[in-house]
Amino acid sequence: MQFEVIAKCHTTRARVSRMNLTHGVTMLPTFMPVATQAAIKGLTPQQVEALGVTLILNNTYHLNLRPGMKVLNQAGGAHKFQGWHRNLLTDSGGFQLVSLSKFTTITEEGALFLSPFTGEPTMLTPEESISIQHSIGADIIMQLDDVVSSLTTGPRVAEAMERSVRWLDRCIKYHEGSGKKSTQNLFAIVQGGLDPHLRHQCLDAMIQRKNDISGYAIGGLSGGEEKDVFWRIIKLCADKLPEDRPRYSMGIGFAEGRNFLLHLLVCVALGVDMADCVFPTRTARFGVALTHAGPLNLKLSKHEADMNPIDKSCPCPTCTDGTSRAYLHHIVTHETAAAHAVTIHNITFQAQVMGGARDAILSGTFPEYLRSFFAGYFGDGGYPEWCVNALRSVGVDLLQDHPVNLIPGSGAKWEYAN
Template identity: 40%
Template sequence: MTAFSYQLQAQCSHTKARAGVFHTPHGPVHTPRFMPVGTLANVKTITPAQLKDCNAEMVLANTYHLHLQPGEDLIADAGGVHKFMGWSGPMLTDSGGFQVFSLSEMRTVTDEGATFRSPRDGRLIEMPPERSIEIQNQLGADVIMAFDECPPYPATREEVEIATDRTYRWLKRCIQAHQRSDQALFGIVQGGVYLDLRQAAAKDLADLDLPGYAIGGVSVGEPPDLIEKIVQATTPLLPADKPRYLMGVGTYREMARAIAAGMDLFDCVIPTRFARHGAALVQGDRWNLKNARFRRDLTPLDASCACYTCQNFTRAYLCHLIHAHELLAYTLLSIHNITELIRFTTAIRTAILQDRFAEEFASWLN
């Protein structure tokens, strides 16, 4: 077994859904799987021990944000991002491409790379692809992402063509700059909503024989139906023996349909962001725990959920904490919301292994 490998365990007989294991130096990731987002080397409001209790296996951090604060040198001196944040499981760092390109008026992009003003102190930062990889090599996550240009939605075909071509050329430079064999470099398929550009990009990236592949540039404002079309057109062209990662997607519907197309890994800030707004995910629905109907409801948030929150606290208590502006509310809701999304993808994985995915999850697929 190499440091990184994807082991296919089962395939759905009615869809392209698959169950597998992605092996990393810090342990296996059982796919399909939702990955919590820990942008600044922490998943907001909860501890690594609580993350493990949520059944999390792989956690994300962000290169752009960690470069700005506290800096990759400090994290490297601490022994890498795993030790720095106290997380012993697999980790992935995004390249920061999306964050850089979301700065719009604060950055410029050329074939050489991106230049932007730090939103923290205004200093000028140059970020060629090589620099993004150098930072990620210092951070030390198991999976690192290539630096890509993420076109906005909507964008003209010409703008997307330029960004897609630049992303491919930057990927080749990322491959040359990558220095660590204990880190897997994933390429990112761009192409906006233009399916022919997506398909051409997927074919080009597949030829490079990378350890894994991602579909990026979705969930940037386009409707869910367009995301689904992009995933369905792109996924079959990605290598079947490598993990496939759909970036920035974390709703039940979008994950279920992407899994049916053959995707494996997902991430989204939804669970902790909802929690900070007093909202819970329950069976795929968003519940606003501020509502008066919960004030005297002494039942668990979700009786079918085994998370710490649902096993120990009532809806009335959570409603009370939110109205009292107690920080514990955010922790308890984050624990439940993360558990909910991981539980959903774990249930899909079990259904695929039993070849019951199309039947059991028909309500999300139809």
């Protein structure tokens, strides 16, 4: 991996960088669409590539179960299997294992679980996780970590953090001996729950191993914790992580629905370079288009005779071909064509938001970009207080020139207003 920071925001911690991987250049900060089963739901890989997406995410746990490593090895890896020519990131499988299997037992050796297909006990060790990711052939691979929910308290949090460091060492060792180091890049995952002391300990240990690590992820968040705690942990980690490594915030805004966009922009301002979320593609299938004025629920009858496109200024094929809101309202959630059309729009919208952020960082106008994004997205409906607090911590006052009410908590009150 070649990683180069090109520009830094003068106010916030945001930065623009160029990450050169085996399958080309990805400019950061970026948002990664999620292709759990080696497919972005609703789109072909050619369509995704044509939209300018350069990095997507596949799930190791799912691909290991189906089609399985034998088929992936025969195909020559997941890139060839799914016809994807650009960069690919895989998770380690640990998160799915813990969240999907009721019967997972964590031991020092690895995670023992019952296969959902055969019911047989199966052990996922750190070495096995890296081996599977080698077969998949992703450009970025993740260490196996010991995952606990962000709401877990007590000694289990420290145990999981310390084990994640030990498992990182096993992943590094296995990866070193594999001959895959020149084409696949290993990322560490910082754990430590919501405890700043544990996070610092984990960061210290993982930063010591920097020479064996291509990048860092911040894990163990977005599990229902208070938003004011969420951003403080992101900030603590992003502040301490090395400048010369990409920083990936995992699964942000997973449970936040429409507010995930705010998580994304706040994380960028705090110094995060990469993030993933299933929301833009998932919500598209339920008939919700993302726009700068907030999400647009195409199922609502107010769109039934609206001949405007989703967004007149959007460059996506759906909007430029003149597909009307009325037509989308007519077919949405009934016809697969609607899922295609809205997914294309949402992925483009997401790429535009991140591209706009990169341009603003490059031109020194990122604070203005944030203020205008929030003003457009919320209007006078009030801002989530945690966003205002988080951005104040890096020198941006959202309320400057736009005094509105603050919505305490997650900002969820606003969520269903549109």
